[in-house]
Amino acid sequence: MTKKTTRAKLTMGPLFFNWDEDKRRDFYARIADEAAIDCVYVGEVVCGKREKLMKDLFPQIVERLQRGGKDVVVSTLAMVTSERQRESIERRVQEGFTVEANDVACLHVVQNKPHVIGPFINVFNESARDFVIRGGAKRIVMPIELPGTAIATLAKTKKAETEVFVFGRQPLSVAMRCYHARAHGLRKDSCQIVCSQDPDGLATDTLDGKPLLTVSGSQTLSHDYGVLLNELDALKKMGVSHFRLSPQNVDMIDVAKIYRDALDGKLDPKEALAKLKKVTGTIPFANGFFHSKEGMAFVT
Amino acid sequence: MSVSYLELVCPAGTPAALRAAVEAGADTVYCGFRNGTNARNYPGLNFDQDELIEGVAYAHDHGCKVLVAINTFPRAGNEAPWHEAVDNAAEAKADAVILADLGVLDYATKRHPSLRRHLSVQASASNALSIKFFQEHFDVKRVVLPRVLSVEEIAALVKETKIETEVFAFGSVGPMSEGRCFLSSYITGMSPTTEGMCSPAQFVSYKEEGGCTKSCLGCVTLNTFKKGEPAAYPTPCKGRYLVNGKALYLFEEPVGLNAIDILADLKAAGVTALKIEGRQRSRAYVAEVVGTFRKALDKLAKGEGALKENDLKDMAEGGRETFGAYRKGWR
Numbered sequence: 001m002t003k004k005t006t007r008a009k010l011t012m013g014p015l016f017f018n019w020d021e022d023k024r025r026d027f028y029a030r031i032a033d034e035a036a037i038d039c040v041y042v043g044e045v046v047c048g049k050r051e052k053l054m055k056d057l058f059p060q061i062v063e064r065l066q067r068g069g070k071d072v073v074v075s076t077l078a079m080v081t082s083e084r085q086r087e088s089i090e091r092r093v094q095e096g097f098t099v100e101a102n103d104v105a106c107l108h109v110v111q112n113k114p115h116v117i118g119p120f121i122n123v124f125n126e127s128a129r130d131f132v133i134r135g136g137a138k139r140i141v142m143p144i145e146l147p148g149t150a151i152a153t154l155a156k157t158k159k160a161e162t163e164v165f166v167f168g169r170q171p172l173s174v175a176m177r178c179y180h181a182r183a184h185g186l187r188k189d190s191c192q193i194v195c196s197q198d199p200d201g202l203a204t205d206t207l208d209g210k211p212l213l214t215v216s217g218s219q220t221l222s223h224d225y226g227v228l229l230n231e232l233d234a235l236k237k238m239g240v241s242h243f244r245l246s247p248q249n250v251d252m253i254d255v256a257k258i259y260r261d262a263l264d265g266k267l268d269p270k271e272a273l274a275k276l277k278k279v280t281g282t283i284p285f286a287n288g289f290f291h292s293k294e295g296m297a298f299v300t
Numbered sequence: 301m302s303v304s305y306l307e308l309v310c311p312a313g314t315p316a317a318l319r320a321a322v323e324a325g326a327d328t329v330y331c332g333f334r335n336g337t338n339a340r341n342y343p344g345l346n347f348d349q350d351e352l353i354e355g356v357a358y359a360h361d362h363g364c365k366v367l368v369a370i371n372t373f374p375r376a377g378n379e380a381p382w383h384e385a386v387d388n389a390a391e392a393k394a395d396a397v398i399l400a401d402l403g404v405l406d407y408a409t410k411r412h413p414s415l416r417r418h419l420s421v422q423a424s425a426s427n428a429l430s431i432k433f434f435q436e437h438f439d440v441k442r443v444v445l446p447r448v449l450s451v452e453e454i455a456a457l458v459k460e461t462k463i464e465t466e467v468f469a470f471g472s473v474g475p476m477s478e479g480r481c482f483l484s485s486y487i488t489g490m491s492p493t494t495e496g497m498c499s500p501a502q503f504v505s506y507k508e509e510g511g512c513t514k515s516c517l518g519c520v521t522l523n524t525f526k527k528g529e530p531a532a533y534p535t536p537c538k539g540r541y542l543v544n545g546k547a548l549y550l551f552e553e554p555v556g557l558n559a560i561d562i563l564a565d566l567k568a569a570g571v572t573a574l575k576i577e578g579r580q581r582s583r584a585y586v587a588e589v590v591g592t593f594r595k596a597l598d599k600l601a602k603g604e605g606a607l608k609e610n611d612l613k614d615m616a617e618g619g620r621e622t623f624g625a626y627r628k629g630w631r
Contacts, residue, residue, distance in 0.1 A: 081426070122493065125401070127374070145485050145494070173477065177475050182550060189631070202544075207547060294489040
């Protein structure tokens, strides 16, 4: 995993929504065959129940992606709450997968083995970065909230690669409580998997009817798409090697093509933004965190 | 002071509040420095180094311990204030520091191995595995548990990790995994993680509209209240939202946490300490809440049973109380 001279890598982050089996299978098959993606993160981040439901599909997806020449990393839950979940992470490590740790709980299992630090573990500064590198981290995905100035400082290390979230609804919080169940008047224990009704998440608007957030199970995301296209050149210059797209309910093959072309200099940012708008429709873009502003801002 | 029942850990937002807490019967007080190194970085609060030295001396003279919260996440390129805060806490002879960031924990462990380390709620350690990781790497002696666990889960955690636990007894209900919530910074640009501020007051406004009061954070409406309804402070996790056409407190209602009626259960679960929140609240609040909990704990210690009633309702957020996650079914 040396980062010098290698071309910018495009990655597909883990799926935050509860798509049904067919939709997932089709999605990953298309990513395997058609997408300009180098590395795909699979595995459930939000809910242990979903992980259980998709247990049989998981090896099929992995096999398909590997056959398509993709690197596969297994993302863990952002909140590991049971022994069974811990065993599942251990099993993946034993099977030889690289794991993306999303909860400090997981660091136990991957300690001194090569792994990726996901965006749900707070690596906000050099000391924290160096600590996780000493524990075996080979790549660190920057927390969503970090401004560009911090990314520039953290990406300076030669000991690990740096990945930045550049497309998709931004994960803003994790919780134990399931808000999807709560919205339906249900409890988490007996949720009836209502989150599967919303492949795009559950719209959470202000009382004056303005879209603000999106809920997927216990996770809260932005309604707006986080979009760093104007910033790609700056990120590359900082030493960022991996650029993450987060699966949304739009044509992600098209999205990947736009980002690939933008990274390769075949599309200037303005053209790329215009093209992306055609794919994503009316959902606004946001890039405030990068520019040290409120996350929902969009700085042009 | 020997702690007979549960250690009562009380907020000291200012030197005056520290004395009020000590006088009202705190076993321990916690405070922070006057900068972004702690998660209550609000104007007019907190301690400078001289005040801390004096505060620790005063508390120790009265048999009370002092914990210093250095529980935000240092910014890349500017870690010095956090390291300095740890050095200063050690110099002031604080009894422990409350830390969240992996880098600050690493620094404190190496530089001040004998300074006791507690894990802040901001570290989001809600399971045995995470706690064990922090124990093994940083020899953390106590963990402040997130407000998302039931009493049964706390009991299981204590059994498995053998660590001291501190749980929230009075204050607010935090439905999100603390230290990993960026809702405030998504709307205002300022968050608990880096600036130590959630929903800062300078972004809050109330507007009268069509007979209703609208509460806003930045340019975002977080709630509306009819005439006579108390207008709660607008934080994103306690806002009211439109979901499937219905107005809902989707994350949490604007209620305050009060565990005074379940102290015996918490003790039986193996909890070591109770945390009273409110470094941003008045001296009168501190005196009233701490005094009431002191009374309740002393009664329990003597085997006299629980307090029959308490007058803390007016002190609670939104004037309403809940047991939060301590009772099953909250999720």
